[in-house]
Every structure is written in structure tokens, then in C-alpha cells.
Amino acid sequence: MDDESRDPHAQLRALYRSLLERQSHFDEFKQLLALYPQALPETTEEPEEAAMIRERLNSRISEWIGGGFNGLNVVQVLQWRAIVVEERFNVVLSPWKESNGW
Amino acid sequence: MLLRQELDQLYAAFCETLPSPLQVGARELPYRLRMAISPEVPWSEVLGHEVTFAAPAVFSEAMPGIAPAKVRDAVLAHALAVIDGFGTDRLEDRQIPASAEIREILSHIRNARDRALARVASSTSREPIQFEKAQCDMLEAIHDEQRIMSEHGFADFAIYERIAGGKTAIGSPASVALARAAGWNEYRCHAVARALSAVWLGMQYHDDVLDWEDDFKRDSSWAVVLAREVTRGEATPRASGHESARALVFESGILAQMLERSFRYFRAARKRAEVLGARELAAWARTKEDYAMWLAQQERQNSGYAVRLQALSPWVTKVLS
Numbered sequence: 001m002d003d004e005s006r007d008p009h010a011q012l013r014a015l016y017r018s019l020l021e022r023q024s025h026f027d028e029f030k031q032l033l034a035l036y037p038q039a040l041p042e043t044t045e046e047p048e049e050a051a052m053i054r055e056r057l058n059s060r061i062s063e064w065i066g067g068g069f070n071g072l073n074v075v076q077v078l079q080w081r082a083i084v085v086e087e088r089f090n091v092v093l094s095p096w097k098e099s100n101g102w
Numbered sequence: 103m104l105l106r107q108e109l110d111q112l113y114a115a116f117c118e119t120l121p122s123p124l125q126v127g128a129r130e131l132p133y134r135l136r137m138a139i140s141p142e143v144p145w146s147e148v149l150g151h152e153v154t155f156a157a158p159a160v161f162s163e164a165m166p167g168i169a170p171a172k173v174r175d176a177v178l179a180h181a182l183a184v185i186d187g188f189g190t191d192r193l194e195d196r197q198i199p200a201s202a203e204i205r206e207i208l209s210h211i212r213n214a215r216d217r218a219l220a221r222v223a224s225s226t227s228r229e230p231i232q233f234e235k236a237q238c239d240m241l242e243a244i245h246d247e248q249r250i251m252s253e254h255g256f257a258d259f260a261i262y263e264r265i266a267g268g269k270t271a272i273g274s275p276a277s278v279a280l281a282r283a284a285g286w287n288e289y290r291c292h293a294v295a296r297a298l299s300a301v302w303l304g305m306q307y308h309d310d311v312l313d314w315e316d317d318f319k320r321d322s323s324w325a326v327v328l329a330r331e332v333t334r335g336e337a338t339p340r341a342s343g344h345e346s347a348r349a350l351v352f353e354s355g356i357l358a359q360m361l362e363r364s365f366r367y368f369r370a371a372r373k374r375a376e377v378l379g380a381r382e383l384a385a386w387a388r389t390k391e392d393y394a395m396w397l398a399q400q401e402r403q404n405s406g407y408a409v410r411l412q413a414l415s416p417w418v419t420k421v422l423s
Contacts, residue, residue: 009421012421012422016414016418016422019410019414020414021403021404021407022404023352023404023406026406026410026413079417083413083416083417083420084413084414084417087413
């Protein structure tokens, strides 16, 4: 049994660790996500340019985690983009934010 | 009653006492201060930790004879002091536009705060505790911070802690007043103030690490100011742009140092809470102590780890948990 069948998130965990441990990976990841469209119409195919960016992103991730990466799909890339680039899910104040200013 | 519900009920009751034209603004104060994403968000959802908005209550478990009404008044006085602290800081620091309405609401908050504190202290013959000196310390600290930031200056940890201590000075009087009302001696009352001071510093260091890049964009990053100090005399970037600021902060190792100090202050708070019999506070401080130590180690090994951890946390919540 390989890692992926034991843990369906194994590759994503490896990506997460890579982003946490290397600022250069995090920066490049964020830059590539920023190039990807903010949203795609549900009825249309992924535009060619967006597909190329996603392919580039998946290629870099594969290098960072040592190969064997299945790739992020469109939905996953949009989700990452919303979190890392738009910080859309970080709008609620952090639990610690309250101590700012006093 | 849960402390969060009690906070919202106490604040709602306070709003009812205000002149009608101020009531809406007061109810929406978290939003008006840009601490909430919509007008209906109550304080209980803005203030993350009970120790922040209800510090007197976390000590009350060690005061078995204290009247619940005293605890409630102390919590009200403390919560209003904290809210006034947020508002004053944001106004003074121009994080929000100048507003006569908000200034008037804050004035009412301070009056209600002082009345609540007076009720806590009414049964003791000792010298009354007041917020006046803490308020002065807070304003002085805010202005000192503004001066250092505007000058793009240097500061060591002693200056940082003096200013952070001043900005959080209003976080102790209500709890100390409750301790006195419970008949605690001066040594124990002093320990309450020291424990809370350690909590606030532990939190402040942690926040100033996580927020350093956002703070830098507003010309108010303590990490950069401290990094300038620890690298003084070395050939380091001047931190005029984001990249050079990041190089300065990372190469100085200042973020790990700040997190180590956060760890030490949470440890101090935990030890004092244990001595005072405030077990819940001690347990809470223990979790913060452990986390700060772990995060400092990660930051030491991988510069920028804490900020990246924060940035990625929503993804972990949505995907991996």
C-alpha cells in the first residue's frame, strides 16, 4: 500500500510542508496562483492560458515534493488562490488579533 | 452563563443607557472600528479569548466567597476598558477616520467603566483603584509608538515592552479591584496585575510576529524596528522596501526571538496563575506557552514560518482537517 492510498491527502500534506518550510516555494506558489484567473465560468472550459499556468504550477509542486504529484485540478487551484492570494478566508480576525493595540 | 453571552448582554445593556442618537453607533462599534466584517457582529465574536474580555472572571474561581454581582461589575468594567482601548488606539493611530460620534461613544464607555469599577470597590476601605493612571499610560505609549514608527527608528526589547505594557495597562485594574474586594492581600493583588501583564505581553509579541508584514505596509512594524536595533552596526538592508525589510527581519532572527519572549511571558503568566489558584487561566496559559515554544523553534529553523503558517491555516481547516 502506498502513501497516497493510506492517506488521500499525503501529496497535499507534502505540498503544505514544502510551503511552510521554504519561503521561496511559498512566494513562487503565490505568484503563480496570482496569474491564474480569479474565477472561471462553470459552463466553459478552462482557458488555454489558465491551463498552462496550472500545468506550470503542478510541475513546480512536483519538483518541490520530490515527484509523484497528481496535480491540482481547477477547483483546487481556485481554492488555493482564494486563500493565499485573495486571503478571502482570512477576513475574520485571528484569535490573537485582539491584542493589537493594547 | 457563558462569558461570551454575558459580554454581549452586558454591552447591549450599556448601549440601552446611551442617548438615542448614539445607540446604533455603539451597537455597531466593532464594525465602526474595523474590527468586524459586518455591522451585526458582536464583541463576543471579535474578542477571541475569554481572558481578554473577561479577565476578572478567570480569577474569580479562586475567590469562592465573592458575590456574583461583583464579578459581573468587574467583567463589565474590564470589557469596557478593553473596548475603549481598541477604539482609542485606532483613533489615535488614524487606523479609522476621525469621528466625533465614536469619540462621544468612547467617552460614555469610559464613564460606564468607571462606575462599574467603583461598584466593585465599594465594599473595601483601601485606596480605590482607578483607570486614570492606566489611561494616561496607554495614551503616552500610543504616542511613543507613533513617534518611533514615524522616525523609522530603533528600539530594543526594553522599550518595546515598556510601550506594550503602557498600551495594555488598562487590562489590569478591574481584576485587581476584584481581588481586593475578595480580601486578597497586596502581594496577591500585585500577582494578579503581573500575571495579566505577562499575558498581554505574550499575546502582543505573538501578534507582532504574525502581523509584521501587514504592519510594515502601514509603517508600524515592531519586528522591523527591533531588527534594526539587533543588527545595528552590521551591514544589513535599510528596510525601505518590502523585500529589503524581509531580508532584514529574516537575517536578524528577530521573529524567533520575539516568539521566545512570547513563550517566556506565557510561562510567567502560567506560574503566577497557578500560585493564585486560577487553574483555568493557568491551563490556558500553558497551551499558549507550549505553542509559542514550538512556533519559535519552527521560526528559528525556517524564517517566516509563523507568517506562512497563518496564511495557510484556512486551507488546513478546509482541506486537511
